[in-house]
Amino acid sequence: MMNQDLRIKELEQELERKDQEIQSLNHMNKRLSNSIDELKDEVYKYEDLVHSSNSLIAIFMGKDYIIDVANESIRDVWGKGHNVIGKPLLEVLPELRKQGIDDLLDQVYNTGIPYHADEVPVELVINGIPEIRYFDFTYQPQKNQKGEIIGVADIATDVTKQALLNKKVRENEYRYRELIHSSNSLIAILRGKEMVIEIANNAIKSVWGKGNDVEGKPLFEILPEMIGQGMPELFNEVYETGEPHFAQEKPLLHKKDGEMKLGYFDFVYQPQRNIHNQIDGVAVIAQDVTQQGILNKKVRESEKEFRELVNFMPHKISMSSATGEPVFYNNSWVTYTGKNAENLLENSWQSLIHPDDRERTEQMGEKVLATGQDLEMELRIFDKNGSPKWHLFRATAIKNEEGEITSWISSCTEIHKLKEEEQRKDDFLKLVSHELKTPVTSIKGYVQLLLSMIPKEEEEKENNKKLPVRPYLNRMEIQIERLIRLISEMLDLSRIEQKELQLKKEYFKLNEHVEQIIEDISYSNRDVQIELQHQDQSEVFADKDRIGQVIINFVTNALKYSPEGNRVIIKIFEGKNAHVGVSVRDFGIGIAKKEQKKIFKRFYRIAGNKDYTYAGFGIGLYLSNEIIKRHKGRIYLDSQIGKGSEFTFTLPKQKTK
Amino acid sequence: MAKILIVDDDQTIGFMLRDILEFNDHTVIVSQQPRKTKENILEHDIELILLDKLISGVDGTDVCAELKQDEKVAHVPVLMMSALHNVGDICRSAGAVDFIAKPFDMETLNTKVSTILKEHKPQ
Numbered sequence: 146m147m148n149q150d151l152r153i154k155e156l157e158q159e160l161e162r163k164d165q166e167i168q169s170l171n172h173m174n175k176r177l178s179n180s181i182d183e184l185k186d187e188v189y190k191y192e193d194l195v196h197s198s199n200s201l202i203a204i205f206m207g208k209d210y211i212i213d214v215a216n217e218s219i220r221d222v223w224g225k226g227h228n229v230i231g232k233p234l235l236e237v238l239p240e241l242r243k244q245g246i247d248d249l250l251d252q253v254y255n256t257g258i259p260y261h262a263d264e265v266p267v268e269l270v271i272n273g274i275p276e277i278r279y280f281d282f283t284y285q286p287q288k289n290q291k292g293e294i295i296g297v298a299d300i301a302t303d304v305t306k307q308a309l310l311n312k313k314v315r316e317n318e319y320r321y322r323e324l325i326h327s328s329n330s331l332i333a334i335l336r337g338k339e340m341v342i343e344i345a346n347n348a349i350k351s352v353w354g355k356g357n358d359v360e361g362k363p364l365f366e367i368l369p370e371m372i373g374q375g376m377p378e379l380f381n382e383v384y385e386t387g388e389p390h391f392a393q394e395k396p397l398l399h400k401k402d403g404e405m406k407l408g409y410f411d412f413v414y415q416p417q418r419n420i421h422n423q424i425d426g427v428a429v430i431a432q433d434v435t436q437q438g439i440l441n442k443k444v445r446e447s448e449k450e451f452r453e454l455v456n457f458m459p460h461k462i463s464m465s466s467a468t469g470e471p472v473f474y475n476n477s478w479v480t481y482t483g484k485n486a487e488n489l490l491e492n493s494w495q496s497l498i499h500p501d502d503r504e505r506t507e508q509m510g511e512k513v514l515a516t517g518q519d520l521e522m523e524l525r526i527f528d529k530n531g532s533p534k535w536h537l538f539r540a541t542a543i544k545n546e547e548g549e550i551t552s553w554i555s556s557c558t559e560i561h562k563l564k565e566e567e568q569r570k571d572d573f574l575k576l577v578s579h580e581l582k583t584p585v586t587s588i589k590g591y592v593q594l595l596l597s598m599i600p601k602e603e604e605e606k607e608n609n610k611k612l613p614v615r616p617y618l619n620r621m622e623i624q625i626e627r628l629i630r631l632i633s634e635m636l637d638l639s640r641i642e643q644k645e646l647q648l649k650k651e652y653f654k655l656n657e658h659v660e661q662i663i664e665d666i667s668y669s670n671r672d673v674q675i676e677l678q679h680q681d682q683s684e685v686f687a688d689k690d691r692i693g694q695v696i697i698n699f700v701t702n703a704l705k706y707s708p709e710g711n712r713v714i715i716k717i718f719e720g721k722n723a724h725v726g727v728s729v730r731d732f733g734i735g736i737a738k739k740e741q742k743k744i745f746k747r748f749y750r751i752a753g754n755k756d757y758t759y760a761g762f763g764i765g766l767y768l769s770n771e772i773i774k775r776h777k778g779r780i781y782l783d784s785q786i787g788k789g790s791e792f793t794f795t796l797p798k799q800k801t802k
Numbered sequence: 803m804a805k806i807l808i809v810d811d812d813q814t815i816g817f818m819l820r821d822i823l824e825f826n827d828h829t830v831i832v833s834q835q836p837r838k839t840k841e842n843i844l845e846h847d848i849e850l851i852l853l854d855k856l857i858s859g860v861d862g863t864d865v866c867a868e869l870k871q872d873e874k875v876a877h878v879p880v881l882m883m884s885a886l887h888n889v890g891d892i893c894r895s896a897g898a899v900d901f902i903a904k905p906f907d908m909e910t911l912n913t914k915v916s917t918i919l920k921e922h923k924p925q
Contacts, residue, residue, distance in 0.1 A: 582885050583812050586905035590818040593908035594825055629905050636885075649888040688888075
C-alpha cells in the first residue's frame with residue numbers, strides 16, 4: 146500500500162507539477178502572444194516608417210537580390226510599380242549591371258561590410274528614357290538570427306539637384322580659375338589682413354619671380370622688396386577702407402631672376418567681400434606696362450628737354466593749336482612782356498601787338514591758317530614797359546603723318562636794333578646821296594660850261610688836235626652822268642625803303658617817250674644798234690620820268706651784259722586787259738635760271754665769267770620792279786645762258802584805282 | 803641881257819649857276835638868305851629869280867607864295883629848283899612859272915631861262 150500511496154503521491158506531485166507547467170506554459174503562451182502582437186506592432190511600425198520615408202529604401206534578399214521591400218520613394222525613382230516585389234533587382238533594373246552596381250552588391254553580400262558613397266551618378270531608364278541621377282546611398286548587409294547574410298538593404302537619398310548644382314559651382318570655379326590663370330593680366334587674390342596668397346596666376350608669378358609655390362603664404366613674406374615701396378600701406382588702406390585703389394604707370398622695383406628691376410604697372414586693388422559683406426581680402430589686377438612706361442618716360446624726358454631748350458632760347462617761342470589759338474609761351478615771352486604764362490594765354494595775342502600792325506597780322510594769320518604755308522613778317526610787340534619793339538615773326542605748321550596740321554610753332558626774334566640800324570643806314574644813304582648831288586651838279590655845270598666855251602671852229606685848228614679838250618670834257622660828262630645816275634638810284638632806294646617814293650602820273654605817249662630815250666642813249670653810246678618796233682601805239686597814265694628810268698635801266702643792262710655785240714631790240718606791244726608792254730631784248734650772256742628770281746632783289750649783282758663783275762650798285766632792277774609794281778604793272782624775264790635776255794614790263798593804260 | 807637873282811643856301815650851286823648865267827651875259831646876284839629876297843629884288847631891279855625849294859629850313863614855296871602876294875614884286879617870274887624830281891606841281895601851285903630838277907643840264911637851264919625871260923619881257 147505504501148507503494149500505492151507513494152505512487153499516488155508521486156502522481157499527485159506530478160500532476161501538480163504539470164499543472165504548474167501548464168500554468169507556466171499558459172503564462173508563457175500569453176506572454177508569447179503578447180510578444181507576437183508587440184512584434185507585429187513593431188513590424189507595422191517599421192513598415193510604416195519604411196513606406197512613408199522620403200529616403201529611398203529597399204531590401205534585396207538572397208544572392209539574386211529579390212526585391213523584398215521597396216518603398217514608394219524608391220519605386221518612384223525607378224519609375225516602377227508595386228509589382229516589382231518578389232522580382233530580382235537586376236531583372237527590374239538591368240541597366241545597373243553595366244554600371245557595376247551588381248559588383249557593389251556582391252561585395253557587400255560577400256564581405257558583410259556596409260558600403261557608403263555620396264553623389265554617385267547612376268543612369269536609370271525611366272519610361273524608356275535614360276537619365277542620370279545622383280545618389281547618396283548605403284548598402285547595408287542583412288543578417289538572420291544566426292548572423293548569416295541573407296540580403297542587402299539599400300538606403301539612399303536622391304541628391305540629383307544638389308549634385309548638379311555642385312557640379313555647376315565646381316565648373317564655374319574651374320572656369321574662373323582657368324580664366325585667372327590664362328589671363329595676361331597679373332591677377333592675385335589675397336585673403337585676410339596678412340594678405341595670404343589664395344590665388345596667383347602664372348602671369349603674376351612670373352613677374353614676382355618667386356616660383357610656383359606661393360599660395361598660402363603671406364604676400365610680403367615672398368615679396369619683401371615691396372615693403373619699402375609703400376605697398377603694405379596701400380593694401381592696408383584698401384583692406385580697411387574698402388575703397389579700391391587705382392594706379393597708372395607706377396614705377397616699382399621688383400626682384401626678378403635675382404636682379405632688382407624697375408617696372409611700370411597699371412593696377413587695381415579691389416577689396417573682396419564675403420557673403421556677410423565683410424572685407425576678407427584684396428584682389429590684385431595689374432598690367433605690366435614697363436615698355437610703355439619706359440617709352441612714356443622717354444617721351445616725357447624728351448618733352449622736358451624740348452621745353453628747356455625752348456625756354457633757354459632767347460627767341461620768343463610759342464605754340465598754337467591747329468586753329469591758331471596759343472597754347473604755350475616760352476620764358477622769353479614771359480621775360481619780355483612781364484606777364485606770366487597764364488596771363489599770356491588768358492589775354493588775346495592781339496593785345497601784345499602794336500595796333501598799327503594788328504590788322505596786317507590778322508590777315509596774314511588767316512591766310513596761312515587757310516593755306517598751311519609758312520608765315521614770315523615784321524611786327525611790333527609791346528615789351529613789359531609798354532614800348533613797341535620790332536620783331537621778325539615766323540610761324541610754321543606741324544603736320545602729322547597724314548599731313549594734317551596738328552599745331553603751329555612760332556618764333557619772334559627782336560630786330561628792333563637791326564631796324565634802327567637800317568633806318569640809320571637809310572638816313573645816311575639819303576644824306577650821302579643828297580650831299581653828293583651838289584658837288585656833282587656843280588661839276589656837271591662847269592663841264593658843260595667849258596664845253597660851250599670852246600668854239601666849234603677852233604677844234605679844227607691844229608692847236609686843238611694837240612690839246613683835245615672837247616673829247617676829254619665829253620668823257621668827263623659821260624662819267625658825271627653815270628655818277629649822277631648812281632646817286633639818283635641811291636636816293637630812290639632810300640625813298641622806296643622809307644616809302645617816300647611818290648609817282649607823278651600823267652597821260653603821255655609811250656612810243657614818243659621811248660623814241661626820245663633811245664635817241665638819248667644812242668647819243669652817248671655811238672656804236673649801239675637799237676631797233677624799235679612799234680606794234681602798238683599807246684598813251685599811258687604813268688610817271689613819265691620813272692617809266693623812262695625803267696626803260697633806261699633795261700637798255701643799259703642789255704648793253705652792259707652784251708659784251709660782244711650791241712644789238713638791242715625794243716618792242717612796244719599790246720598786252721592783255723588793256724595793258725601795254727615794253728620789252729627789251731639783248732643777245733648777250735643771259736641769266737642762269739637760279740639767278741633769275743634773285744636779280745630783282747636789291748644789291749644783287751650777277752657775277753660774270755672769269756670773275757669779271759659788272760659795274761653798278763645792283764639796285765637798278767630792284768628799283769625798276771618797285772616802280773612797275775607801284776604802277777600796278779608787272780615785270781617779266783625770259784633768259785637763256787649764252788643766248789641773251791628779254792626784260793618786259795606791262796602797264797595798265799588807263800588810270801587804276 | 804637880264805638881271806637874275808639866285809637864292810640858294812648852297813654856295814657851290816649858287817656860284818656854278820652864276821658862272822653859267824654870266825657866261826650867257828646875264829647879270830647875276832647870289833643870295834643865301836631867302837628872307838631877304840624881296841629886298842634884293844627891289845634893290846637890284848631883278849627880272850628873274852632862281853629859287854631853291856629847300857633853303858636851310860625854309861621852304862622855297864612859302865617864299866615864292868609870299869612874293870606873289872606882294873604887288874611890288876609879284877610880277878617877277880620865279881623858276882624853282884629842287885633835288886627832288888616830283889615837286890614841280892607843288893612849286894607851280896605856289897606861283898612859280900617853272901621848275902627845274904637838280905642836277906640839270908646847262909642847256910635845259912639856258913633854254914628855260916631864256917624862255918621865261920622872253921615871256922616876261924617888261925612891257
